Structures are given as structure tokens and as C-alpha cells.
Amino acid sequence: MKKIYGNKQLLDTLAGMASSGRTAHSLLICGEKGSGRKLMARYYTQSLMCEAPVGGKPCGVCNACTNIEKGIHPDVIFPEKTGKLNNFSVKEARDVIADAYVKPNNSSGCKVYIFEDCHNVDTRTQNALLKLIEEPPDYAYFIFTCGSKSEFLPTIISRCVCFTTSPVTEEEAAQSLAESGFEPDDIRRAVDCFHGCIGMCEQYITDEELRKRVDLTKALADSIIKKDEYALNVGFFSLGRERDDVREVLSMLDKLVRDAAVLGKDINGQTIGCFREGAVRLSELIIPSQAARIHSCIEKSWGAVESNVSIPLVLTALCAEIMDIIG
Known part of the structure; x- marks a missing residue:
């Protein structure tokens, strides 16, 4: 089993739940992408199904732990996303509901459903799952991983135990x-x-496409610093029409703007973005209130993309708004 770094309090809490027999049937694991939320979901699943746990912690070597690690355990189900928005449909929710009442066939007597990367899940899907989450079969467990629990309806949140992962x-x-x-x-x-x-x-090292998106984010920052509206427009245009790509680049650009605001107050401040050098230069161009306005524009732009507004139109408007803010 891969070593888990950081998140000690969360690991201890999950182990304590397993060792005491007070396991939660519905978990919400929140955290930024790459912070280990899927890893924690797998760890909790191993804790539930391990054949030889030690103090509530999975052994990592039994058949159950090994099969979960490989993603081939028959009673660990990953509901599929479908459709243009690549999300969990009402039909998928109904399939999960029907399957949840089929008893598992393993020594642990558990059946686990892991809904990965929940984002903007249709309220109809959430409402369809609500009764099952509220009154699940004794053997059924549900784990949702997401960026923030705000992705869910209050009725879903109130029926889940919520945890948050953090970077190391x-x-x-x-x-x-x-x-x-x-x-x-x-x-x-x-x-x-x-x-x-x-x-x-890890993804940055292994995924050339992510490295390209990072380079594009840096180029966008350079265009803003140089007040080059044409180059900024060209950069946004090259982003294409894939929502996931747009979301990732806008998120990285937003973090860079946040870093500029922090560095404007303290040049030695801690940064969270992908381009500290660019954030330093941007901090010399804009003041924190301007950074806050740019953040609002980026947030509004992503909301428009989520509402199915034309991506090129949204990004063109964002370019104009940024240029207006920086003068």
C-alpha cells in the first residue's frame, strides 16, 4: 500500500472509526485536486474491508486491500459519469439504488460506492440518492470526493460525515x-x-498536457503584466473549448492573482500558484483591490462557462475586463 504523507489527524480519525466499529456509512472527502481525497477514499474502503486490520488501519497486503489498491474489488463500485457535462446522471443514481440492495459476497460483508470528483452534480441526482444515503442497508457505504462540500445540497451534507484533506x-x-x-x-x-x-x-511530471496548461497560464500572466491585450486574447483563444481545460487554467491564473495580492503586502509571503516569479512582477503592477476584482471576474467567467455560455465569448469578455482593471 502506498505511503500516505500528511493528513495525520484525518488518518487517525478514520482508523479510530474503524477500530471502534462506529464507521460512517456516508462520507464526504473534500480537498483541492491532487491533495489526496481519492487516496483517503481508498484508505477508508480498505479499513472497512481489510481481512487483518491493525488498530483500525488496513494491513495493505491481504486480498481485499490488494484488490482495492488495484481497483478490481467486485464490491467496490465507482459510479460512472456520462453526458456532455460529464456528470452523475439520475439514471446512474437509480442504478446505484437498485444495486445497493444486492448483498455483497465477501468476508467483510461491506459494499462501497465511491463517487469521485463530484462537481456541479445535478440536484435531481442528489435528491434521488438522498433516501438511500439517509437509510442505507447495513452493509452499504457511500464516499463522495469533491473540491468543496458546497457542491452538495444541505440535505446531503447533513447526512454525511465531512472531512477535508490538505496539501503536505x-x-x-x-x-x-x-x-x-x-x-x-x-x-x-x-x-x-x-x-x-x-x-x-505527479501529474505535472507524467502528463505533457498539464505542462502545456501550466505554460499557457504563465503566458497569460506575462500578457497581463505587459498589458498586451492582443496576446492575452490569443492565449485565451488557444485554450480551446474543453471545460476541464478552461477550469484548470482559470484556477491556476486565479491562484497567481491571489499570490500577487499576498506578495504586494509581503514580498516573502507564501505562494500557492504555479509561477512565483510572475506573481512577483504582477504584484508590482496591481494593488490588492485590483487583484480582488480580477478574482471576481475569473469566478464570474467560470460560472458563465458552467451555465453553458460560449467559452470563446466568455474568455473574450474576461480579457477585456482584466485589461480594464489594470488600466
Whole structure:
């Protein structure tokens, strides 16, 4: 079983729940992408189904733990996302409801459903699942991973035990990446961009497309710093029409603007974005109130994209708004 860095309090809480027999049937695990929320979901599942747990912690070597690690355990189900918005449909919810009343066939007597990366889940889907989450069969468990619990209806949140993951230190991230066999130069570049977010660091090293999105974010920042509206428009246009790409780049740009506001008050402040050098230069151009206005514009733009407004139109408007703010 892969070593888990950080999140000690969360790990201890999950182990305590398992060892005491007071396991929660519905869990909400929140945290930024790459912070270990899926890893925690798998860990809790192993705690529930492990054949030889020690103090509520999974052994990591039994058949159940091994099969969960490999993603092949027959009683650990990952509901599928479908449709244009790539989300959990009402039909999928109904399929889960029907399947949840089929008893598991394993020594632990547990059946676990893991809904990964929940974002903007249709309220009809949530309402369809509500009764099942409220009164589940004794053997059924439901785990939802997401960026924030605000993604869910209050009625769902009130029926779940909610936990939050957090990034580790940059030193711990580097150590984890080294243990995975990555090269020192790759580790340094990844940690410079994504700090203690191990999952994103790993993806940066292995995924060329993510590296391209990081480079695009840096180019967008340079365009803002130079007040080059044409280059900013070209950069946004090159982003394309894929929602996930747009969300990721806007999120990285938003963090960079946040860093500029922090550095404007304290040049030695801690940054969370992928381009500290750019944030330093941007902090010399804008004041915190301008950074706050840009953040609001980025947030509004993503909301428009989520509402199915034309992506090129949204990004063109965002470019104009940013240029107006920085003068």
C-alpha cells in the first residue's frame, strides 16, 4: 500500500472509526485536486474491508486491500459519469439504488460506492440518492470526493460525515515523488509549480498536457503584466473549448492573482500558484483591490462557462475586463 504523507489527524480519525466499529456509512472527502481525497477514499474502503486490520488501519497486503489498491474489488463500485457535462446522471443514481440492495459476497460483508470528483452534480441526482444515503442497508457505504462540500445540497451534507484533506509540505512532497522514482530535476520543477499537492506534482511530471496548461497560464500572466491585450486574447483563444481545460487554467491564473495580492503586502509571503516569479512582477503592477476584482471576474467567467455560455465569448469578455482593471 502506498505511503500516505500528511493528513495525520484525518488518518487517525478514520482508523479510530474503524477500530471502534462506529464507521460512517456516508462520507464526504473534500480537498483541492491532487491533495489526496481519492487516496483517503481508498484508505477508508480498505479499513472497512481489510481481512487483518491493525488498530483500525488496513494491513495493505491481504486480498481485499490488494484488490482495492488495484481497483478490481467486485464490491467496490465507482459510479460512472456520462453526458456532455460529464456528470452523475439520475439514471446512474437509480442504478446505484437498485444495486445497493444486492448483498455483497465477501468476508467483510461491506459494499462501497465511491463517487469521485463530484462537481456541479445535478440536484435531481442528489435528491434521488438522498433516501438511500439517509437509510442505507447495513452493509452499504457511500464516499463522495469533491473540491468543496458546497457542491452538495444541505440535505446531503447533513447526512454525511465531512472531512477535508490538505496539501503536505514541499519537503514531504519531494520525498514522496523521490520514492516513486522520479528524477530530481523533474521533482524540483513539479514542486515549484504545485508545492505540497503531491497528486498534481505527479501529474505535472507524467502528463505533457498539464505542462502545456501550466505554460499557457504563465503566458497569460506575462500578457497581463505587459498589458498586451492582443496576446492575452490569443492565449485565451488557444485554450480551446474543453471545460476541464478552461477550469484548470482559470484556477491556476486565479491562484497567481491571489499570490500577487499576498506578495504586494509581503514580498516573502507564501505562494500557492504555479509561477512565483510572475506573481512577483504582477504584484508590482496591481494593488490588492485590483487583484480582488480580477478574482471576481475569473469566478464570474467560470460560472458563465458552467451555465453553458460560449467559452470563446466568455474568455473574450474576461480579457477585456482584466485589461480594464489594470488600466
